[in-house]
Amino acid sequence: MKTLIADLGATNARLAITEDCVSLLSKASYKMNEFNSLNHLLKHYIEENNISNFEISGIIGVAAPVISNEVNFVNNNFSFSVAEIESSFFQKGLKVLNDVEMQIYALNNYSEDKLIKIGNEIDFSSGSKILVVPGTGLGLAILISGKSMATEAGHTSVPVYNNEIIELLDDFKRKNGRTATFEDLISGKGISYIYGVISKNFNHTLSNYEIIKNANNDNNCSNTKKTILDILAIFLRFSALTIGSKGGVYLSGSLAASLFEDIDFDDFRENFEKSETMDEFLKGIPLYLIKEDNLGFLGALEVCRNAKNKS
Numbered sequence: 001m002k003t004l005i006a007d008l009g010a011t012n013a014r015l016a017i018t019e020d021c022v023s024l025l026s027k028a029s030y031k032m033n034e035f036n037s038l039n040h041l042l043k044h045y046i047e048e049n050n051i052s053n054f055e056i057s058g059i060i061g062v063a064a065p066v067i068s069n070e071v072n073f074v075n076n077n078f079s080f081s082v083a084e085i086e087s088s089f090f091q092k093g094l095k096v097l098n099d100v101e102m103q104i105y106a107l108n109n110y111s112e113d114k115l116i117k118i119g120n121e122i123d124f125s126s127g128s129k130i131l132v133v134p135g136t137g138l139g140l141a142i143l144i145s146g147k148s149m150a151t152e153a154g155h156t157s158v159p160v161y162n163n164e165i166i167e168l169l170d171d172f173k174r175k176n177g178r179t180a181t182f183e184d185l186i187s188g189k190g191i192s193y194i195y196g197v198i199s200k201n202f203n204h205t206l207s208n209y210e211i212i213k214n215a216n217n218d219n220n221c222s223n224t225k226k227t228i229l230d231i232l233a234i235f236l237r238f239s240a241l242t243i244g245s246k247g248g249v250y251l252s253g254s255l256a257a258s259l260f261e262d263i264d265f266d267d268f269r270e271n272f273e274k275s276e277t278m279d280e281f282l283k284g285i286p287l288y289l290i291k292e293d294n295l296g297f298l299g300a301l302e303v304c305r306n307a308k309n310k311s
Contacts, residue, residue, distance in 0.1 A: 001092055002051065003304050006042075006060040007099060007296030008032065010075035010136035015045050016297060017056075021304035024297060026051075038080045042089050057092035058085075059300045061102030063137060065152055071096065075136045095303065098150035099296060100139035104131040105148050105306075106298035107250065110290075118251075118260070118287035119269025127246025130239055133253040134232070138183035142243055153239055154183035161234060168197050168227070182235045186228060188255065195224040212258045229259060233271035240285050241278055248286035257291050 003021070007014045013032050016024040026049045035041040045051075064073045072079040086094035107129055129143040138154030157179045160166055172180040172193070184190055188208050195211050196202035199220040206214075206221075214221040236249050251260075260268075273282040292298070 002056045004042075004046075004051070004056050004058045004090070005297060005300040005304070006058070007102065007300065008038075008060065008062050008078075009099060010063045010073060013041060014296060017049065017051065018301060018304060021301055021308050024301075027297075032076050032078065038078055038085060039088065042085070046089065055092070056090060058090040058094040059102070059303050060085075060094065060096045061099035061296055061300065062096060063099045063139070065150065066096055066098055095307070097148070097303075098139070098141065100131055100133050100141040101148045101150035102303060103133065103252065103295045103299040104129070104141040104143045104250075105300075105302040106292075106295050107131065107143055108146050108302055110292075110298070114290070114292065115250075116260075116289040116291065118265045118289055119272075120266070127248075128243055129247040129250060130243055130245045131250045131252060132236060132239070132256075133251075134186045134255045134259075135253050136188050138186050138235075140239060142245075143247070153235075154186075155181045156238075158182055158185060158231060159234070164227070165231075168194065171197050182231065186232050186235060191224065191228065194227050195220060198223050198227070208255075209258070212261075216262060225259065225263075229263065229268060230271060232259070233268055233274075236287070237272050237275065237282065240272075240282065241275075245285060248288055250288045250290055252290040252292065252295055256289060260289050 001019075003018050005016050005018060005024070009032070011032055013030045014027070015030075016027040018024055028045060028048070030041065035044065062071050062073065063075065064071050066082075069082050070079070071082065082094065082096050131141050131143070133139040140151045140153040142149040142151065158165070158169060158181065160169060169180055172184065185194060191208040191211055195206065196204060211221050211224055215225040216222070239245070240249050269287060272287060273279050275282055
């Protein structure tokens, strides 16, 4: 039986077919804003690849919380009914889960050789893991005993932890009428916003890529990158302590890869471990960077294999 796999982020959609839960066929990438609905996107892909919806099951990861039967994306206008999509396209069944929840399943069979260690630590033998993916938004999922759990941790509020961030948080609250969340700052939109505050130029035309890439040549860009990394270290520390992720904290996505170019991993590690009460615990938690373009597909294949083994 064929299974359609879809990894739907806020900006990009990636789709493929698997027949054996191991290899991928008919891989395709699209911009989400090219389509007005999930029905439109799936119909386009299925027709483009001459697939009969009577022959396929589906595994879809979405950049949104999956609440009962309804899915409403946070950072774009997509929304859909799981039951409707299953009835229209997937006669052999459909599984919908959060996109980072789907991605973290890949860690069950991910080669350690592909992991980039951030700083040094004393590895715990095992334990829960967390995957953090900054991008258009900020996703976090948990892996416990091989099973995944979605969270909306990116929507927790950023604490005032030093004088430098007070101006940033005060400005955000004045402009938006609410407290900044971690997702507001550790994301694509956060890069542009933080640069605007630091440079005192909210009308700048620099792209997020240019801001991060110019960090070694421009003080405002450098301070923007440093601020984001400081906030990220705090988010990872809070998350690791809350979840007790002795199995490690994993970072993925193109934004994470860009942020960790040309920096001292040991400095970030030291920032992550800052705690007056739990520093020894934090020192034992591995930090890893994953540079993998297909983590969503790899996670979906793991979900596919699990379903196949149960049937």
